[in-house]
Structure formats: C-alpha cells, structure tokens
Amino acid sequence: MAWNEPGGNSNNQDPWGDRNKRGGQKEGPPDLDEALRKLQDNLKGVFGGKKKPGSKGSGGGFGLLAMVFAALAAMWLYTAVYSLDEQEQAVILRLGKYHETVGPGLNIYFPPMDRKFEQNVTRERAYTRQGPMLTEDENIIEVPLTVQYKISNLKDFVLNVDGPEVSLQQATESALRHVVGSTAMDQVLTEGREVLAIEVKERLQRFIDTYRTGITVTQVNVQNAQPPREVQESFDDVIRAREDEQREKNQAETYANGVIPEARGKAQRLREEANGYRDEIIARAQGEAERFSQLVAEYRKAPEVTRQRLYLETMQEVYSNSSKVLLTGDQGQNSLLYLPLDKMLEGRNATSQRPTDTSGSTVNSVPTSSNVSLSSDALSRDLRARGSR
Template structure:
C-alpha cells in the first residue's frame, strides 16, 4: 500500500498542470476596481454612502478655502503686477482684488516710497585735478513691470549708472566750479543723465532728486588748495574795495564837473551881460558926446582916474599942498603926526624941485 502512494506523489510533482503557482504582486486593475466599488459603488451598503459624503464635504471645504485665499488688498501707496502662468497680464491699482491660486501670481510693490543711496569717490576734473565728490541719490520705483522683469538687478544697475554719470559730469567741469559756484549745475546734470541711462536700460527706477555734498580735495594737496582759496578771497576783497572806490569817486567827479560847467555858464552869462551893459552905457552917452565931445571926454577921463586912483594907497603932492588918497577899504585916516610927516616930505620935495629948476 505504501509503494503506490509514493509513486503517485512523484507523478504529481512532475505534472506541470498540478504545480503550485508562485506568489505575485497584486494587479493594479483589480485594486482600482476594488476601491471603486467600496467608495463609489451604488450598492445598498450604508458604509460606502457615508464615505462618499465625507469625501464630497472635504472637497467642498478645500474649494472654499482656495477661493477665499485668492482675495488680496493693494494699499494706496502700492501697485500690483498680475501674472498668469508666468506671463505678464496687467498692472493693478490699489483696492481689493482676486486671483486664481495656482494659475495667477501677483507681485505687490510700493511705488511711492523714496529710498536713498549715498555715493562718494575721488575722480579727475576737466583741468586735471583730483576732487573727492559725494552725493545722495533719492529714487523710487516708477514702472513695476520693468523693475521686475527687464533687468536682473535694477538697484545695482542704478548704482552703476549714478557712478558713471557723476564721473562724466565731473570730468567735464573745472575744479574751481565744483568747489564754488558749479555745484547746482553739476547736480542737475547728474540727475538728468542718470534718468536717461535708467530709461534706456528700462530698469523701472526713477531718480527724484540728487543732493551734492561738499566737494573736497585730497589731503596731499589740501595745503595748496587752502592757499588758492585764500588768494581767491583776497582777490574778491580787492575787487570789492575797487568797486566801492569807483562808486564813491565817480559821483564826486561828476558833481565837480557839473559844478565847473555851471560856473563857466554863469561866468559866460556875466561877461555877456556886462558887455551889453557897457554897450548900453556908451550908447546912452553918445548924444552928449555929439553935442560937446571935449567936455564929455574930459569927464570920462576924470571919472576913470577917480576910480583907478581910489583903489591905490598912495600920496600925491604938488607945489601948494599935499593930497592924500585913501583906499575905500582903508579903515582909518592917518594920524596928525603922519600928516605932519607928509607935509615935511612935501616941503622938502618942493624945495628940491625949485633948486633943480634954478
């Protein structure tokens, strides 16, 4: 009995149809069909209906959360840039907005905030002198689209543009103008040139103002420049002194010249009037001269002598008596001793004349 059983066992082992199949992984189609029947089946089981309701509720909550999370607010000083699948769509103004999460994306930038960047460097001027120049640049975002997508690093681009523009302007300006009266002109040129460069590169940045600091010279030549400044101040003082002198002397000279002219005109008028008076006087004497020329001639002669001798302080003597003519401005008449002296001199003179005559 034992032998036949052993022989049958060996036949079963060599039979390919009766051999046991090895273990294999589960089929994907079977798994999908199994879980579909469990959660979405329409059978009468209460367990599958409850699972379907829970899944639908979860999906609704997720959808509501996704919808609510799409709302956002842009503040009054800000501006938004809307992208859809990475492509620019529009610029958004302040207010309440909504976007589809996962599809759209928004960048919000403050376009009214003014930022400051300070820069200083030593550079060569037009007259080949070194100057240390410092400035402060005030800028803001003017175009959010260009600021985000046109340039990789707009801030660095702006800094390079400021440095380049400043060197260009300083290189075309003399050192004296930079240190004294040319700072305002230099500031305006730098601001204009920087904005032109930023517009060409489409950085989206606008420079609103540039403030120039006090320009100085390197320490190695500071003493020489101090001497130059001192000489400039002395020059200005001398010019100011000369201008004050001119303002003082010219009015005086003009006044003196005017006075001389007026005196000359007055003298001219006086001479003319005196001449006209003399002519009128002689014309008045003409009828008398025509009647008796000798009498009028003697009268005029005697009156002329009287006027001439009346201004002289001299003594005239004759044979009979002494005559004394005093000047009109003489304040006193000679004293009796002086008169006696005059009589003595007159007598001696008379005697001398008689002796000479004998």
C-alpha cells in the same frame, strides 16, 4: 551538524526548500514580502476597500487618487490665492505675456500658467554711491551721493528693463560725472552743491525715462565733497593760496574804491570850477557889452561930458592900481620927486603885524600914512617954492 556539511542532513533539508518549491518560483526575503503585504492591508483599511474573492486588486485605489488630488488642489489653492496691502501692487503674466496689474485686496492667479511679480510701490528706496570725480578745472574730488526713488509704474519696472535698479545706478554714475565734469571745484565744495544736486536729479530722471524703467527719482542729496586722502595736504595748500589771492584782491578793490571816488570828486570839482569860470567870463563879457552899448547911447547925447567922465574914470583906475607917484611943478615942466609908496605900504603892513606893549603902542613903529601925507604936502610946497624962484 550543519545541513550543508558533508555526510550530514541526509534528508537534504534546505531551510528555504519549502518556499522554493511553492508554486515552482522563487520569492523575495520573507521580511520584505511581509512588510509590503501589511502596508497594502493597512491602506485598504484606511480607504475602506474590501478584498474580493479571486481578484488581484482592491477597490480602494480610487479613494487614494481622490486624496492625492484633494491634497494637490489644496496646495494649488494656497499658492494661487494671495493678498496685497495698500502699498503693494502685482503684475500678472499669463503664458509669458502681460495680463494685468492688480491692486490691494484679495486676489487669485493660476500658476503655473500665470506668474506674479509683487512689489511695494509707495516705499521710498535709497541708493548711495561715492567715487572720485574730475571737475571742470581738472581737480579730483570725492563726491558722496544719495538717490531716493520709488516705483511709479510697476509694469515698466517688471517688463521693460532687466534689472531696473542696476540701470538706475549706472544712470546715476553717468549723470553725476557729466554734471561734476562741467562744474568748477569751488562750486562743488561750497554753495554749488544744491545746484549740483538739482542738475543731477533732472539729468538722471531723463535717463531713466528714456529707458522706461518705471522709476521716479524723488530726491538727490549731494553730501560734503572732499578731496582724496592722498592729496589732502596739497589740496589744503591750494585752498590757502586761493584764500590769500582773494584777500589781496579784496584789499586792492577796497583801495580802488577809496581812490577812484576821490579822483572822480576832484575831476568833478575841476569841471564845476571850469564851468563857473566860463559862466563868469561870459557874463562879464555880456555885461561889458551891455555897458558899452549904454555908454554909446549916452555919448551920442553929450559927447564932451561923456569923454571927460571916461577920462577921469580911466585915470582913477590907473592911479589906484599904481604904487608910484610923480610930483611936478605948476607948469608941469620939472619932475621933482619920486615917492616909493609901495615900500611905505609894505612897511605899514609889517608894522601892523608887530607885537604891541602893555600900553597898546606899537614897538619900533614906522611912519604912518598920515605922516607920509604930511611929508608929501611939505615936499610939494617946497617944490612949488623952488619952481617960483
């Protein structure tokens, strides 16, 4: 019968009765107390503590504290001592204020009073961006850009700007848009990319130097720019139209380069001919003037002889240029005959141009000059005879 049933367990024996009566106070469950007691004994044995009679504590508490402090010191030392290689530097802040910049080697700092910011200052870093840009001639193109940079001043990189690499990206965006916005599309797509990259690098470096980010831009590469895919066909049509325009301009320039020098050559020839004619007229006039001066001197020496000579020369010059001959009598009173010598000369020239036969004689020849002379002599004699009669 159970102890707590009615009528049973007359001795009123409670399973925990003895423990409840001990010391007049209640204790916890026996298993928990026993476990705590065993743990305490084990700790005392580990730290070498001995239980003193009539004492409530143990002398091993100091050893436990020593072990705790030793463990904390080991952990702190492991955290405080650090090593930097040849490519790294570290900035130490003590109580939130800049303390020093340390270089390669074994170093130590004092956390939590000190804070350490460690970075690789020689490694080349790269940042790539791509986006639509508006050129100077109001065309939209996609410009992919790669920026290579490194940390030149770790103190400025850590302290001056919150997020220096984010500032670099924003400065790159601003510099690229400014340069592309002041450049024509043809230059961005063709040979102007190198100049574009140089201008972007210079402007970007000025921006980040103004911000004092501690970053140095080493290289800016502008890759092959392309128009947006949505307007690629229209863009190709524009390029073909510009190529046709350029081809027509080249053809026109080629024609002009051929015509203009020829016209200039003709103009130069006309100028040279005019100059030659001018020089000829001037020289002839000067010669005539000199001849007249000499003739005046001779005329003063012998007027009659000079006058007769001038008359003969003048008549010779006049008759040599005339194609008409007038024959007169001895007294010069009767005009007898007019000879068309100009027609005779034309007939002689036509005869010289006619074909010859195998024997070398002229076919259908006309009277020659000798025949004309003989006829003239005969006519002269006849006319004299008539005049005498």
